[in-house]
Amino acid sequence: MASDPRATRAAAEISRINAFFPIMTILGNRWAASRPFQGKTIAISAHLTTLTGALIRELSLGGGNWVVCSSNHATTDHGVVAMLRNNGITVYTLGNQNDAYRQALDHKPDLIADVGADIMSTLINERPDLIESVQGGVEVTRTGISKLRALNSIPIGVVNINDGKLKPAIENRHGVGEGLWHAVQSLTGMHISGRRVGVIGYGPVGRGVAAYARANGASVEVVEPNPIRRLKAHYDAYPTPNLPDCLERVGIAVTCTGKQGVIDTDLVRQARNGLVLVNAGHGNDEVDITGIKAASSGIDQVADHVVRYTLEDGPTVVVLADGNPLNIVTNAGSPEPVLLHFALLGLTLEWLAEKKLKPGEISVPVELEDEAAGIALTALGMAHG
Numbered sequence: 404m405a406s407d408p409r410a411t412r413a414a415a416e417i418s419r420i421n422a423f424f425p426i427m428t429i430l431g432n433r434w435a436a437s438r439p440f441q442g443k444t445i446a447i448s449a450h451l452t453t454l455t456g457a458l459i460r461e462l463s464l465g466g467g468n469w470v471v472c473s474s475n476h477a478t479t480d481h482g483v484v485a486m487l488r489n490n491g492i493t494v495y496t497l498g499n500q501n502d503a504y505r506q507a508l509d510h511k512p513d514l515i516a517d518v519g520a521d522i523m524s525t526l527i528n529e530r531p532d533l534i535e536s537v538q539g540g541v542e543v544t545r546t547g548i549s550k551l552r553a554l555n556s557i558p559i560g561v562v563n564i565n566d567g568k569l570k571p572a573i574e575n576r577h578g579v580g581e582g583l584w585h586a587v588q589s590l591t592g593m594h595i596s597g598r599r600v601g602v603i604g605y606g607p608v609g610r611g612v613a614a615y616a617r618a619n620g621a622s623v624e625v626v627e628p629n630p631i632r633r634l635k636a637h638y639d640a641y642p643t644p645n646l647p648d649c650l651e652r653v654g655i656a657v658t659c660t661g662k663q664g665v666i667d668t669d670l671v672r673q674a675r676n677g678l679v680l681v682n683a684g685h686g687n688d689e690v691d692i693t694g695i696k697a698a699s700s701g702i703d704q705v706a707d708h709v710v711r712y713t714l715e716d717g718p719t720v721v722v723l724a725d726g727n728p729l730n731i732v733t734n735a736g737s738p739e740p741v742l743l744h745f746a747l748l749g750l751t752l753e754w755l756a757e758k759k760l761k762p763g764e765i766s767v768p769v770e771l772e773d774e775a776a777g778i779a780l781t782a783l784g785m786a787h788g
């Protein structure tokens with residue numbers, strides 16, 4: 404079979420990443436020796452970027468039957484899909500998004516890893532017959548944890564990585580903050596220095612997005628309804644206006660909430676002319692793109708991932724990446740923070756492979772976070788200071 408050049412490109416990119424931060428190769432060597440997943444079926448839903456490709460390729464060295472589905476068509480790198488398939492891994496990407504989760508479940512997984520609880524909710528809602536055989540699941544996002552907590556009860560054991568010590572502190576904050584501004588700059592050519600930026604939501608993601616914007620010389624304001632977080636933003640020396648006031652003033656607004664419909668068409672009508680809307684949250688619905696399209700008299704595709712809308716009787720606004728999480732769509736920024744929580748995800752699956760968790764949510768064990776941090780220090784060449 405002729406090799407797919409996209410797979411070769413993805414593999415080359417992974418080699419470059421591993422050359423400077425070999426956390427995945429350290430783990431791959433460990434799993435190849437211990438084969439912790441032998442005899443197990445593992446279903447993973449993920450943004451299929453080169454980084455998840457790097458993780459899943461190393462995990463598969465530990466044995467087992469790996470079934471992967473893309474969690475978002477817009478963040479799927481088809482080079483990674485081709486590379487994983489070349490490595491004998493089943494990947495579902497096309498067609499109806501929910502069908503991919505159903506197809507993954509048809510493999511009767513022992514373990515599940517999710518970003519957004521999509522496989523787990525499909526299991527709970529549509530395949531209760533399979534629940535008993537699932538040893539446990541891992542969820543890495545706030546969105547997924549919220550979805551699971553909204554259920555009356557969670558019938559399988561789920562390890563929450565999102566609220567551990569490591570991921571919010573490193574990936575949500577530093578990874579997204581750094582990568583997002585790289586992506587904005589490379590897509591639009593804008594220099595951030597001197598621009599007015601509104602950060603909507605001041606969780607770990609918003610905190611990083613605000614800090615890296617400020618470090619790049621922007622003038623930053625924060626919109627946050629939670630009083631404690633708003634107070635933190637105040638003491639971090641950001642103005643904390645309400646959302647309509649912020650959007651009237653800023654040139655770039657970044658949603659970091661994980662909530663649907665935060666910026667609706669009515670807000671956009673009152674916004675500053677030329678406002679650039681960017682999303683850093685997990686989904687693609689924090690900005691009401693459908694409503695903006697419907698209210699527009701003109702739509703101009705300025706460049707890849709850059710669309711300008713002219714609202715009838717209103718301002719023009721620019722939306723990047725159709726409201727999808729920009730740093731992920733463009734695979735921007737240093738891979739290290741993401742690889743760090745992927746290492747934790749892999750270590751958690753290794754830990755789960757020997758267990759059957761009781762139903763409900765549990766925090767990621769501290770010893771696994773310590774181990775992931777130790778391996779990261781080794782990969783950075785800092786194991787001994």
Ligand SMILES: NC(=O)c1ccc[n+]([C@@H]2O[C@H](COP(=O)([O-])OP(=O)(O)OC[C@H]3O[C@@H](n4cnc5c(N)ncnc54)[C@H](O)[C@@H]3O)[C@@H](O)[C@H]2O)c1
Nearest residue numbers: 544545546604605606607608629659660661683684685728
């Ligand atoms: N882009 C990425 O690579 C990436 C990485 C990690 C997490 N995420 C996603 O980013 C989102 C935020 O993550 P987090 O860890 O900061 O979550 P978080 O829940 O800790 O913080 C979100 C904040 O948004 C605030 N908020 C909610 N509704 C709001 C509204 N209408 N207006 C203003 N603020 C509002 C909340 O009060 C909260 O403080 C989640 O969807 C998460 O899954 C994205």
